[in-house]
Amino acid sequence: MFSELGLQQSTMRSIEKMGFEEATPIQAETIPVALAGKDVIGQAQTGTGKTVAFGIPLMEKIDTKAEHVQGIVIAPTRELAIQVSEELFKLGFGKRVRVLAVYGGQDIDRQMRALKKKPHIIVGTPGRLLDHINRKTIKLGDVETVILDEADEMLNMGFIEDIESILSNVPEEHQTLLFSATMPEPIRKIAERFMENPSLVKVKAKEMTVDRIQQYYLELKEAEKFDALTRLLDIQTPELAIVFGRTKRRVDELATALNLRGYTAEGIHGDLSQAKRMSVLKKFKEGNIDVLVATDVAARGLDISGVTHVYNFDIPQDAESYVHRIGRTGRAGKTGMAVSFITYREKSQLQVIEKTTKKRMERLKAPTLSEAIQGQQKAVTEKITSTIENEDLSIYMPLAEELLAKYDAKTLAATVLKLLTKEPDSTPVKLTGEAPVFNKKDRKFSSGKPRNGRAFNRNESGGRRRGSGDRNRSTDRRSGRKERSDRPSN
Numbered sequence: 001m002f003s004e005l006g007l008q009q010s011t012m013r014s015i016e017k018m019g020f021e022e023a024t025p026i027q028a029e030t031i032p033v034a035l036a037g038k039d040v041i042g043q044a045q046t047g048t049g050k051t052v053a054f055g056i057p058l059m060e061k062i063d064t065k066a067e068h069v070q071g072i073v074i075a076p077t078r079e080l081a082i083q084v085s086e087e088l089f090k091l092g093f094g095k096r097v098r099v100l101a102v103y104g105g106q107d108i109d110r111q112m113r114a115l116k117k118k119p120h121i122i123v124g125t126p127g128r129l130l131d132h133i134n135r136k137t138i139k140l141g142d143v144e145t146v147i148l149d150e151a152d153e154m155l156n157m158g159f160i161e162d163i164e165s166i167l168s169n170v171p172e173e174h175q176t177l178l179f180s181a182t183m184p185e186p187i188r189k190i191a192e193r194f195m196e197n198p199s200l201v202k203v204k205a206k207e208m209t210v211d212r213i214q215q216y217y218l219e220l221k222e223a224e225k226f227d228a229l230t231r232l233l234d235i236q237t238p239e240l241a242i243v244f245g246r247t248k249r250r251v252d253e254l255a256t257a258l259n260l261r262g263y264t265a266e267g268i269h270g271d272l273s274q275a276k277r278m279s280v281l282k283k284f285k286e287g288n289i290d291v292l293v294a295t296d297v298a299a300r301g302l303d304i305s306g307v308t309h310v311y312n313f314d315i316p317q318d319a320e321s322y323v324h325r326i327g328r329t330g331r332a333g334k335t336g337m338a339v340s341f342i343t344y345r346e347k348s349q350l351q352v353i354e355k356t357t358k359k360r361m362e363r364l365k366a367p368t369l370s371e372a373i374q375g376q377q378k379a380v381t382e383k384i385t386s387t388i389e390n391e392d393l394s395i396y397m398p399l400a401e402e403l404l405a406k407y408d409a410k411t412l413a414a415t416v417l418k419l420l421t422k423e424p425d426s427t428p429v430k431l432t433g434e435a436p437v438f439n440k441k442d443r444k445f446s447s448g449k450p451r452n453g454r455a456f457n458r459n460e461s462g463g464r465r466r467g468s469g470d471r472n473r474s475t476d477r478r479s480g481r482k483e484r485s486d487r488p489s490n
Contacts, residue, residue: 010094011059018090024049029201031056039198042179051087054147054177059092067118071145076153078103078125085123104128105274112137126162133169140169151180151187160186167194212330215361217340222433225341230261231367234424235375238309243293244325246314246434255293257429265291296321312340315349315437319356345436372424380420
């Protein structure tokens, strides 16, 4: 319980306002150690409560009277940076802690103006943080706490050199909290270099998100995948669903095709503006979108509660991406479902994923049209039953009696079912085919491990790009200077 941790009253008020009562395993183990001032390595996946785990000790240390940066959080993507900053703002509300997010894709002049308000905590992506350090608009000379969130993802995205540069600007005497789902060698070296006798906090495998997720696969031809998807949506009737596509083009085409078939769907990927992406996510969280279609990178780090189903329309390029994808569901102790579509040539990738997750997927048969109809009928029946049991129907009774005087009850019930049932739509759609992912003998199916001393990651088009040596740069027209754009721009 949070009440047993001896926290400040302002922090407790914030925790209670956020609706938290009992700490998650990563929180229960991390917070006492961090409060004692020790460096911490937390090994846990997204969705285990990491932000609160490092956010509470951070808030406890902040001196709101001091008008300088006291803590920095480094996150791999702009979406995660925004989400972390929002969570920290809520945690620090009672204490009036000023939190600012800085990330690529946002006007840097606007960020500079915000920095003049003297934030206590800065949450940022590596590229943009380094830009501000080089411009001397962010000074880290008084920083007491450094947090590295999803360090393995920053490694995969080629940010290690940037992180090292940022940490070199921090005072030698500081506390470091590092969180990572995995611990590859480059991350261990970062820990050895910048941390002092860190305590390891590791969420046990049985507590990992993946164990709460039912995992299935369908073996299909490429041309059969979309009909299978829509039929599964009709049969399983998910409350909130995410469909993953391998490329930006795939996401756009899937979102369009789903809307043609009568589903409310929108896609997110790197070609959308930041404002558009945040708008789509807001609509999804509020339940105004049935299906969110996303690329791996665009959805990386997203903390979306209530996702019941994840559909891998395209099998991911690597096993780690698979774990991150399905980790969108099965959160907060709830179960989730993940369904992956594979072609015959992709069976080897399926086996690698099963080996990585240590869990076999159950094979599903391709759903039929009649099963889809039955699924929709079942959903409508459940809705009717719930309405009968929980709603006041008195104002409808007179009209019901009039109808029963003209028609028998069976006919009326069948009519209601027909009107409410969403019958499967067979509107023709056209999707551009994607080449299958297959395992070559000279290439291990495991992204994120450095090769020849450098990290590689795959972009949304399925190609590779070199980590620290390949910088995407954009020009700030107002200043005439070059600034790093945080990779990937999606």
